[in-house]
Amino acid sequence: MTQNSPPRGRFAPSPSGRMHLGNVFCALLAYLAARSRGGRVVLRIEDLDPARSRREYAHQIEEDLAWLGLDWDEGGAKGGPCPPYTQSRCTALYQAVLEKLQGQGLLYPCFCSRAQLHAARAPHAADGQSVYDGRCRQLSAQEIKSLSSRHAPALRLRVPDAQWGFTDGVCGPYRQNLRTECGDFLVRRSDGVFAYQLAVVVDDARMGITHVVRGQDLLSSTPRQLYLYHLLGREAPAFFHVPLLTAPDGRRFSKREHDLDMGVLRRHCRPDEIIGALAALAGLLDKPRPALPRELIAGFAWDKVPAHSIAVPPDFLRKLEG
Numbered sequence: 001m002t003q004n005s006p007p008r009g010r011f012a013p014s015p016s017g018r019m020h021l022g023n024v025f026c027a028l029l030a031y032l033a034a035r036s037r038g039g040r041v042v043l044r045i046e047d048l049d050p051a052r053s054r055r056e057y058a059h060q061i062e063e064d065l066a067w068l069g070l071d072w073d074e075g076g077a078k079g080g081p082c083p084p085y086t087q088s089r090c091t092a093l094y095q096a097v098l099e100k101l102q103g104q105g106l107l108y109p110c111f112c113s114r115a116q117l118h119a120a121r122a123p124h125a126a127d128g129q130s131v132y133d134g135r136c137r138q139l140s141a142q143e144i145k146s147l148s149s150r151h152a153p154a155l156r157l158r159v160p161d162a163q164w165g166f167t168d169g170v171c172g173p174y175r176q177n178l179r180t181e182c183g184d185f186l187v188r189r190s191d192g193v194f195a196y197q198l199a200v201v202v203d204d205a206r207m208g209i210t211h212v213v214r215g216q217d218l219l220s221s222t223p224r225q226l227y228l229y230h231l232l233g234r235e236a237p238a239f240f241h242v243p244l245l246t247a248p249d250g251r252r253f254s255k256r257e258h259d260l261d262m263g264v265l266r267r268h269c270r271p272d273e274i275i276g277a278l279a280a281l282a283g284l285l286d287k288p289r290p291a292l293p294r295e296l297i298a299g300f301a302w303d304k305v306p307a308h309s310i311a312v313p314p315d316f317l318r319k320l321e322g
């Protein structure tokens, strides 16, 4: 893309449950970031994991986004010029990229069980995720043959002992040593499911996404993804990792809790009340007042958005009771 072409942003929900207040917060900021610069918004359904994804949730996500006034230009029922917009239909694309990496000698099979991986967990891994100790990196061809006859392996990407960093549009400079803080990472699981890290890069690159807006829980994935962009010879987008929403006591909300999902929110609030409350939390309004997403476009600026987690005020939560 050229410097002046309008941005392409995206909503990339996983249909493993109903959308949650935190997902809506993220979608609102992704929408405003794109729309405030005349850009387009793509909806991509990230249903890679067949055990966790359900088509009904994907439909519900589209319906909830539309109800909230978070409109998009491509993907979902709208279609568009970069199909497929649903990851479960992209396996041939991921396979082609995987073969390219394999051809460069960058992948190796990993036979480690969950228990072995757990035991090998490094204590200081970034954000508590495990750093793989590389035990399958050195397997001989003979060992691979014999192990393969018993189990299907996962596939890992070898990473260099090098720093990989970037400047996040919300969090500022961030870097990691790929070897010591990330470790060789999975690109395909042993059950054949492609890993999020690979799929998200392939899709953002082929869809021409220029602005990735997502939760800070994914900040530490970004150096791995940048390394993949580098290997694939693709330009990386700009990243904006937005703060996570917490309960008033600082506890993190999760999708498993139904207390803040769209079902509950829709029973107690109008769309402009939800959006207005989130806009106030994002620093875009002085105080909560009803507002629709399109009414916030003109006043949007990243420098208003706080960099650290945000507690949802008790009065908003009280509104959802009863």
Ligand code: GLU
Binding pocket: 012, 013, 014, 046, 200, 213, 214, 215, 218
């Ligand atoms: N599908 C991921 C989620 O719902 C988001 C991935 C991304 O934005 O890169 O958490």
